Amino acid sequence: MRLPCRLQGRSAVGVLLLTLSLFAAARPLAGSAPPLIVLITSEQLRSDYLQLYENSFSAGGFGRLLTEGAVYPTARYDHLATLAGPNAAVLATGAYPSLHGIVANRWHERSYSKVVSALESGPSQGSLAVSPLRLIGSTFADELRWATDGRSRILAVSGSAEGAVFLAGRRPTGCYWMGTSDVFQTSRYYRQALPGWVEEFNALHGAVRVRGRKWFALGQHTDSVPLRVINARTESDLTALYRASPFDAQDTFALALRSVVAEELGQGDYPDLLVVNVSAPARLAAETGSRSPLMRDMILRLDRLLDAFLNDLDRILGLENVGIVLTGLHGAAPLPETIRNEGLPAGRIRGEDVVHTIDEALRENFGPEVYVEKFIYPYVYLSAAARTAVPERRATIVRTAGEAARTLTGIAGFYSPETGPATAPGADKIQRSWYPDRVGDLALVYEPFFTEDFGNGRGTAPGSYYRYDTDVPLIFYGRGFRAGRFQGPADASDIAPTLSAWLGIAPPSSATGRVLAEALLPKPTTDFVDPDFVGPPPNSP
Secondary structure (H helix, E strand, O other): OOOOOOOOOOOHHHHHHHHHHHHHHOOOOOOOOOOEEEEEEEEOOOOOHHHHOHHHOOOOOHHHHHHHOEEEEEEEOOOOOOOHHHHHHHHHHOOOHHHHOOOOOEEEEHHHOEEEEOOEOOHHHOOOOEOOOOOOOOOHHHHHHHHOOOOOOEEEEEOOOHHHHHHHOOOOOEEEEEOOOOOEEOOOOOOOOOOHHHHHHHHHOOOHHHOOOEEOOOOOOOOOOOOEEOOOOOHHHHHHHHHOOHHHHHHHHHHHHHHHHHOOOOOOOOOEEEEEEEOHHHHHHHHHOOOOHHHHHHHHHHHHHHHHHHHHHHHHOOHHHEEEEEEEEEOOOOOHHHHHHOOOOOEEEOHHHHHHHHHHHHHHHHOOOOOEEEEEOOEEEEOHHHHOOOHHHHHHHHHHHHHHHOOOOOEEEEEOOOOOHHHOOOHHHHHHOOOOOOOOOEEEEEOOOEEEOOOOOOOOOOOOOOHHHHEEEEEEEOOOEOOEEOOOOEEHHHHHHHHHHHHOOOOOOOOOOOOOHHHEOOOOOOOOOOOOOOOOOOOOO
């Protein structure tokens, strides 16, 4: 074999060293990243929680990350539809719904007159299996897998499907979430059946296994009155209690740890990615709001579970071989009753009232063929007669619908491209949530502390662009990150580009966020220098 001209006349050792250096350079990420990257998210993790309860955290949970990590006290989802599905897609893609297309957890699909889930496979796929196929563009997980030619193993474990599917990308090793029952499941998109280790886990965990368990506050004597007892007359009520409790979060972390062992994550030549999403805080907040004693204890319990999880990872892999990213999928508002007791306006808005009020105005001005076809917060979908009207008439119809909605207590304004930004505060945020083929004819904006009435006058829900919904903490931990606190706020769309820069891979295709370069340590140079190579002769081409 004839050697390239640079290698001719070299010793065998010199050729070997240069060949090995070239081989290493051709292996993306080899040696430049920890063997395991763990992205930990929690639905309903407000940024102020890590400050309010910092003195009560354990040294090894949130305390460890706050002390040793690159900490952004606030990362912000700067758009309107701050729900679990759209926000998980923001984390995954580094872009907002105007680009990634996940405008809500569900929307009205006009092409076949049906309300669809963001997680459904479309009709062209011939199946309603849960999948990421409605997501537009690549994700961080996709780019990692492509950069390593499929050698990186990617796995997601979540209390909800929204917290797993988009973050796991198109072709993960596994994607598991807790369904409407109290066991972890997957879909036909990923595999035909659960692996044995997940089935074994399901047999030993879930609501039935904790029936009758008492939820005591940390430090509370067990002979006192518990915060809650996980018990109910029906299986569905029992499951609901379980899924809004620390026992659900404990099972999520337990399955995530089991996956590390079962799938041998962090033990290959390329970095693996594990996504862990906890949904119990969001389910509890929907019932009790963000300020209840139960919620405070939930966050402290989450800290202890994180402590145990990190200690187990240290035992299995060594934490020096693990990179951690921790953030929230959204925040939550206090209950309207709590806010009213403090002298501020607050309340719940019934979808039926919104539809009735708009329909009355439209019927009076344009006749019976113009009406609300569907209202799915925050989007109002009007009938075909409104959609196909000439531009001037269509703009008038949309404006009439929005102005009618504004007569309801708690509705601040509306947005539509036809009527311009002046009709709604924060129009730039709404535009980031606007993907024309999926949103309605207009979007409604609620006043602060007003929320959907989805529980017969009880509870609350995320989904606004107010700070209690948009602001979450962000912490990077592990080699390659600079410990310290960084003011910002960071944008949630910055996370995927930052992780891509950290690993030296391409960012997701539609990413608009910036690299948080201030949190990254300079990469050590790995360029190979051949001491025998003196370069080309002078004046050579």
